[in-house]
Structure formats: C-alpha cells, structure tokens
Amino acid sequence: MQQSTRPAGEHCHLPVVSMQNVSFQYEQRTVIDRLNFDILQRDFVGLIGSNGAGKTTLLKMIVGLLKPDQGEVRLFGTPLPQFRDWERIGYVPQKNAFNPLFPATVREVVLSGLYGRKKLFKRINRDDLKKCDDALHALRIEELADRRIGRLSGGQQQRVFLARALVNSPELLILDEPTVGIDSETQESFFHMIRHMHQRHNITFLMVSHDLDMMNAYLGYEPAHASGKLKFFVKHSHELDNCAETNLAHSLRDLRLADEPEPLTAR
Numbered sequence: 001m002q003q004s005t006r007p008a009g010e011h012c013h014l015p016v017v018s019m020q021n022v023s024f025q026y027e028q029r030t031v032i033d034r035l036n037f038d039i040l041q042r043d044f045v046g047l048i049g050s051n052g053a054g055k056t057t058l059l060k061m062i063v064g065l066l067k068p069d070q071g072e073v074r075l076f077g078t079p080l081p082q083f084r085d086w087e088r089i090g091y092v093p094q095k096n097a098f099n100p101l102f103p104a105t106v107r108e109v110v111l112s113g114l115y116g117r118k119k120l121f122k123r124i125n126r127d128d129l130k131k132c133d134d135a136l137h138a139l140r141i142e143e144l145a146d147r148r149i150g151r152l153s154g155g156q157q158q159r160v161f162l163a164r165a166l167v168n169s170p171e172l173l174i175l176d177e178p179t180v181g182i183d184s185e186t187q188e189s190f191f192h193m194i195r196h197m198h199q200r201h202n203i204t205f206l207m208v209s210h211d212l213d214m215m216n217a218y219l220g221y222e223p224a225h226a227s228g229k230l231k232f233f234v235k236h237s238h239e240l241d242n243c244a245e246t247n248l249a250h251s252l253r254d255l256r257l258a259d260e261p262e263p264l265t266a267r
C-alpha cells in the first residue's frame with residue numbers, strides 16, 4: 001500500500017484531515033484497508049473509485065458518522081473522538097431525498113446548518129439571517145427561500161444542501177457527488193464556483209465525484225495517492241512553498257453561481 005509522501009508545511013499546509021492506518025469493515029468485509037492519507041489546508045482532493053469502493057464510507061468516517069475499526073482520524077490536528085468544532089466543516093451527503101410532506105422551508109433547512117451539533121436550540125439572530133441570505137444568494141435560490149424543501153426538484157434540493165453546508169463559511173467542505181441530479185449547465189457553473197472558492201476563499205475540499213472530465217481538468221490525470229480501489233487526486237491552491245497569499249477574503253457574499261458558466265479548462 002502506498003503512503004502519502006507530501007510534506008505538511010508549517011504555515012498554510014497543516015493537515016486538516018489526517019488518516020493514519022485507517023481500516024473499516026462491514027460485517028467482517030474490509031472496505032477500507034490501512035489507509036494513510038493527509039488532506040492539507042487549501043488542498044482540493046478529488047476522491048474517485050468504482051461503485052462500492054468505499055468512498056461514502058470514508059467520508060462518513062471523517063465526519064464521525066462511522067468509527068474506524070483500526071487506526072486514527074484527526075480533524076484539524078484533534079483526534080476525532082475529541083473533535084467538537086463541527087462548524088468548521090461543511091458536509092453535503094449523497095442523494096438527499098426529501099419526503100414531499102417534510103414541513104421545513106428552504107430558509108429553515110439552510111439555517112439549520114448554523115446550529116451544528118452543539119447549538120441545537122440556539123436562537124436565530126440577525127447575523128444568522130444575513131448568513132442565510134448570503135448562502136441563498138450564492139446558490140441563486142433566494143426566490144425559493146419560503147418554499148417547502150420537499151416540494152422542490154432534486155437539483156433545487158441539492159442547491160439548498162450546498163447552501164446549508166456553506167452557511168457557516170466552513171474551512172473544509174466535504175461533498176459526496178454534489179452534482180447528481182443537477183442539469184449540466186448548472187454543474188459547470190457549480191464547478192466554476194467551487195474552483196473559485198478553492199483558489200480565492202481559503203477553503204479545503206474533499207469531493208467524491210464520478211465526473212472524471214471535471215476531476216481531470218482541474219486535478220490532473222495522475223492520482224497523488226491510491227489505496228485499494230480509492231484514488232485521491234490532489235491540487236493545492238498555490239505552490240507548496242509559497243504561503244504569502246494566506247489572508248484571502250473569505251466571504252460568502254462574493255460568491256454566486258454564474259449565469260453563464262465559463263468553459264471548463266485546466267488552469
């Protein structure tokens with residue numbers, strides 16, 4: 001098994017996710033086998049693998065929904081069992097499907113991203129509403145704010161979940177096939193937006209996608225690391241030895257899905 005060899009620098013390349021010798025089994029069947037891999041600040045990691053390769057399982061372990069059978073996961077340097085700063089992480093799970101009768105509005109779903117795991121009953125203040133409006137604006141769904149989530153199309157719901165993941169201005173955004181069910185124009189616009197977020201907004205990405213064209217165009221053709229059937233494609237937002245540009249603007253307000261997406265080309 002290959003080990004990740006990239007250096008973790010001292011400045012803006014500290015490990016955001018660190019996986020050491022991580023294994024996971026479902027009922028005696030090994031899905032992840034002694035994985036060693038670090039995601040550094042401002043990396044964009046594209047995770048590719050065939051159906052059943054263990055991609056979703058890995059993401060669930062990183063967000064604490066599954067516990068590794070062996071090895072250790074650290075988030076921002078803290079062992080996962082002790083990690084509490086969940087607002088630093090935005091997660092968009094795969095295939096969010098809502099019962100049409102589910103009563104929450106789009107605004108309520110996006111606001112629920114602010115509560116995190118420790119502030120379930122937090123009162124909503126003006127600042128929260130502003131953050132929500134900015135997230136709705138970024139995903140171009142302001143006009144859906146008062147609609148019931150269960151009555152939206154799959155693609156519209158997906159945008160709502162992205163807005164929910166962005167509402168805390170997370171440092172790490174984890175996306176599990178985020179464009180499934182979204183039309184191809186919106187997909188291009190979405191990729192354009194996340195590339196922009198990666199390059200200009202100091203966000204680290206871990207994204208599962210079956211869209212090889214997009215992955216290859218942005219992240220190249222050679223995976224930086226492979227483990228079992230999982231392949232990790234990595235692009236850092238700048239040269240690893242040039243951290244001068246660390247203080248980038250980080251504002252949701254500046255983000256917005258483009259009307260006319262730019263063509264998808266490698267930088």
Ligand SMILES: Nc1ncnc2c1ncn2[C@@H]1O[C@H](COP(=O)(O)OP(=O)(O)OP(=O)(O)O)[C@@H](O)[C@H]1O
Pocket residue numbers: 026027031049050051052053054055056057058
């Ligand atoms: N709750 C579960 N119980 C038992 N086996 C499971 C469970 N969830 C997933 N698996 C199995 O573990 C393997 C990895 O599943 P996982 O969902 O992580 O794959 P994936 O790479 O995300 O696949 P896909 O591209 O199809 O989404 C699969 O063989 C799957 O059948």
